[in-house]
Amino acid sequence: MPYTYETNGAAIYKESFATIRREADLARFTPEEEPITVRMIHAAGMVGLEKFVHMSPDFATAARAALANGAAILCDAYMVSEGVTRPRLPADNPVICTLRDPAVPQMAKDMSNTRSAAALELWRPHLEGALVAIGNAPTALFHLLNMLEDPDCPRPAAIIGCPVGFVGARESKDALWEAQPVPSLIVEGRLGGSAITVAAINAIASYAE
Amino acid sequence: MPYTYETNGAAIYKESFATIRREADLARFTPEEEPITVRMIHAAGMVGLEKFVHMSPDFATAARAALANGAAILCDAYMVSEGVTRPRLPADNPVICTLRDPAVPQMAKDMSNTRSAAALELWRPHLEGALVAIGNAPTALFHLLNMLEDPDCPRPAAIIGCPVGFVGARESKDALWEAQPVPSLIVEGRLGGSAITVAAINAIASYAE
Numbered sequence: 001m002p003y004t005y006e007t008n009g010a011a012i013y014k015e016s017f018a019t020i021r022r023e024a025d026l027a028r029f030t031p032e033e034e035p036i037t038v039r040m041i042h043a044a045g046m047v048g049l050e051k052f053v054h055m056s057p058d059f060a061t062a063a064r065a066a067l068a069n070g071a072a073i074l075c076d077a078y079m080v081s082e083g084v085t086r087p088r089l090p091a092d093n094p095v096i097c098t099l100r101d102p103a104v105p106q107m108a109k110d111m112s113n114t115r116s117a118a119a120l121e122l123w124r125p126h127l128e129g130a131l132v133a134i135g136n137a138p139t140a141l142f143h144l145l146n147m148l149e150d151p152d153c154p155r156p157a158a159i160i161g162c163p164v165g166f167v168g169a170r171e172s173k174d175a176l177w178e179a180q181p182v183p184s185l186i187v188e189g190r191l192g193g194s195a196i197t198v199a200a201i202n203a204i205a206s207y208a209e
Numbered sequence: 210m211p212y213t214y215e216t217n218g219a220a221i222y223k224e225s226f227a228t229i230r231r232e233a234d235l236a237r238f239t240p241e242e243e244p245i246t247v248r249m250i251h252a253a254g255m256v257g258l259e260k261f262v263h264m265s266p267d268f269a270t271a272a273r274a275a276l277a278n279g280a281a282i283l284c285d286a287y288m289v290s291e292g293v294t295r296p297r298l299p300a301d302n303p304v305i306c307t308l309r310d311p312a313v314p315q316m317a318k319d320m321s322n323t324r325s326a327a328a329l330e331l332w333r334p335h336l337e338g339a340l341v342a343i344g345n346a347p348t349a350l351f352h353l354l355n356m357l358e359d360p361d362c363p364r365p366a367a368i369i370g371c372p373v374g375f376v377g378a379r380e381s382k383d384a385l386w387e388a389q390p391v392p393s394l395i396v397e398g399r400l401g402g403s404a405i406t407v408a409a410i411n412a413i414a415s416y417a418e
Binding site for chain 1: 212214224225251253254255287292321347348351373375384398400407
């Protein structure tokens, strides 16, 4: 007997987002922030994620304005860059991941760091005014913070800092939140990852649900 | 002042996995299943995920044998196929995602279903003996179950069924678990997603941690 189920994508989204808004505690988010948080909960399949989501007061507006102005989106992993829904982007924004650049393995050796961190050195020509999205590697977020310690390093418009895991994830996000070199979004603690990060980008790109 | 942090990838993995094994309740998993569950927890950044992980008794061995024999890995989303670590694959296995095939949008219209579900129709030539990995769309998992209702449909070797979310995710995984047309892995309930699915594939591909 064939299985019957909801096959209309728009209806699935609508019901999903209504469920999230019914169950999640979204009161502390502004109207600019709320759709970002809702989409992150959607990607994680987890009501309660909102407790760990923190945004600088000017994050949502700065990130949206950057994309509207054509900013590049710089991603630490292909699972992030592949997840960005291109038709949602307001200005056909470039989506860049440098992790597989052939120079990266040797750079990582020379820096005694991970390839994820080394790959960020190749972001420098694209960094000014960009939306940075780190959804995988704590070492990438730490290295970005160190790059931004140099006042001559170009400034991104906003940073999504959502690395995931058990070593350095919490610490790198705490460091970003304390420094806030530019408007930032973090998921506090161990939770994070590419799906949540992609959801934030897609929500910033468009209010369409 | 520059931030200091662990920059050695191998050390990060080792400490992460040790933390997971210290904190998670892994007693009910066999030695074949345990590394799969550990890597899924790692990708989610969430001890406790193990409570929702269920594998058919022959899932781990069937899935590993399939990959060793060169089986294709069929993925419902590019965030899944992009996450598979190619050097871990035992037989240079093809990793296939058909979601962006130009035929898919029209097929979805004709089927009155999502593009994620329609794309599975293009799996048929690759399905026999494959490792199926559904990490995004409940409609894809439901459609796969309907395809397998036809005794003439080729059989995959094993199914990773981890769609995520609020509409159909729980229901499609419950349906897979009840039917178990082939050895299967599910994450019960709303949790799931591409990162967890990729982690399961990467753990099946190699015991290396």
